[in-house]
Amino acid sequence: MLRDFMPGDPMPDGGRFEVREVALDDSWDAFVDAAIGGHIFVHSDWLRVAEAAGAGDPVVMGAYDKDALVAAIVGVRTKGRVHRLATAPLLPHSGMLFRQPLSEQRPRQEAEQSAAWQTLAAELGGFDHIHVSCSPDVTDVREPLWAGWIAHPRYTYWIDLPPDRQQVWDGFERRTRTVIRKAETAGFHVAPASPEGFGALYQSTYPDGRPPVDAQMAQRYVTEACSAGLVEGFSALSPDGDVATTVFFALEEGGSVSQRYAWVAGADPTHRESGASALLYWKVLETTPATHFDFVGANMASIALFKRGFGGELVSYYAMERWNSRWRRLLAKLRG
Structure with a gap:
C-alpha cells in the first residue's frame, strides 16, 4: 500500500542502506515477482541453471533499509582474467531491480531509486568490468550515466496473444x-x-x-x-x-x-x-x-528484420556497462 510522506520527512538517502548478499530462496523469488525490473531470468532457478551450465557464480547484492530489501543488482561472476560482473550468457536480463514505491510522490520514488543505484554501485569497485542488461521496466538510468556508466540501448519485440x-x-x-x-x-x-x-x-x-x-x-x-x-x-x-x-x-x-x-x-x-x-x-x-510472447532480442539487422515480420511491438531496454580498470578497458578495445 502506498503511503504519503510528511513534508518534513527526509528524502531517501543511500547512506541509510546496508548492502548484503541476498540468498537465492523463496523470499528472493517473491521480491523478483513484485519488483520493478523483475523478470523470470533472475529467479533463483534460472540463476542456478546458469551456474550449472558454467556461466559463472550468481551474484545478488541487495540494498536493505533495516530488514526490507529496497533494491538489488543481479549478475554472474564470470571466469577469466578479467574480474567481471555480467548478465549471464543466454539470459536476456539481470541488472537492477527495485521494490515497488512506498510513496505516491514521484520525487520520492526517484530519490529512492537514485539512492539505491548509488549505494549498490559503490559496492562494485572490486570488479574490473560490469555489464548487466536491465529489464525493459527499468527506464530511468540517469543515475549510472551521471556516474560515468555507459548505456547501450537494446531492443526486442513483444506480441499480445x-x-x-x-x-x-x-x-x-x-x-x-x-x-x-x-x-x-x-x-x-x-x-x-x-x-x-x-x-x-x-x-x-x-x-x-x-x-x-x-x-x-x-x-x-x-x-x-x-x-x-x-x-x-x-x-x-x-x-x-x-x-x-x-x-x-x-x-x-x-x-x-x-x-x-x-x-x-x-x-x-x-x-x-x-x-x-x-x-x-x-x-x-x-x-x-x-497470452504474451517475447522474441528476446532484435539487435542485429537480419534478426530484427525476421522478427519484425511477426507484427510485434518494438520494446527498448538498456544494457549498462562500467569499467573500473582503465588498462583492462584499453586492452579490451585493442582486442576488438
Whole structure:
C-alpha cells in the first residue's frame, strides 16, 4: 500500500542502506515477482541453471533499509582474467531491480531509486568490468550515466496473444505469411524437441564457427533448463525428417499473465531459405496457451528484420556497462 510522506520527512538517502548478499530462496523469488525490473531470468532457478551450465557464480547484492530489501543488482561472476560482473550468457536480463514505491510522490520514488543505484554501485569497485542488461521496466538510468556508466540501448519485440489467433496471423507482414505457406507446402512440419544434440545445431547456425556463446555451454544450458522444467522445445522438420531449426521457449506462468520467451535457437543453414523458422514460430504463437510472447532480442539487422515480420511491438531496454580498470578497458578495445 502506498503511503504519503510528511513534508518534513527526509528524502531517501543511500547512506541509510546496508548492502548484503541476498540468498537465492523463496523470499528472493517473491521480491523478483513484485519488483520493478523483475523478470523470470533472475529467479533463483534460472540463476542456478546458469551456474550449472558454467556461466559463472550468481551474484545478488541487495540494498536493505533495516530488514526490507529496497533494491538489488543481479549478475554472474564470470571466469577469466578479467574480474567481471555480467548478465549471464543466454539470459536476456539481470541488472537492477527495485521494490515497488512506498510513496505516491514521484520525487520520492526517484530519490529512492537514485539512492539505491548509488549505494549498490559503490559496492562494485572490486570488479574490473560490469555489464548487466536491465529489464525493459527499468527506464530511468540517469543515475549510472551521471556516474560515468555507459548505456547501450537494446531492443526486442513483444506480441499480445488474444484468444483468436487469426488476429495475430493478420498482423504478420505479407512476406512472413508467404514464407510460412511456402514451408508448409514443401512439407515442413513442427514437432516437440528434446535437448539432445542441440549444441551441434547451435554451432552450425554460425558458419564462421564463432557463436556468441560456446556451443557446449549452450548444450548444458538447454539440458539443465529442460531438466528443471523451465522450457519447452520445438523443431521444424523437413519432409525427410531432418531438423531444420529448433527453438527452446522459456515458460512463465503466474496470476493473470502467461508468457513465452523465444529463449535460444539453432538452425541448419542448408534450410535457411525454406521458411522453416517462420513456420515454427507461427505454430507456437498459434497454439500456445500463453497470452504474451517475447522474441528476446532484435539487435542485429537480419534478426530484427525476421522478427519484425511477426507484427510485434518494438520494446527498448538498456544494457549498462562500467569499467573500473582503465588498462583492462584499453586492452579490451585493442582486442576488438
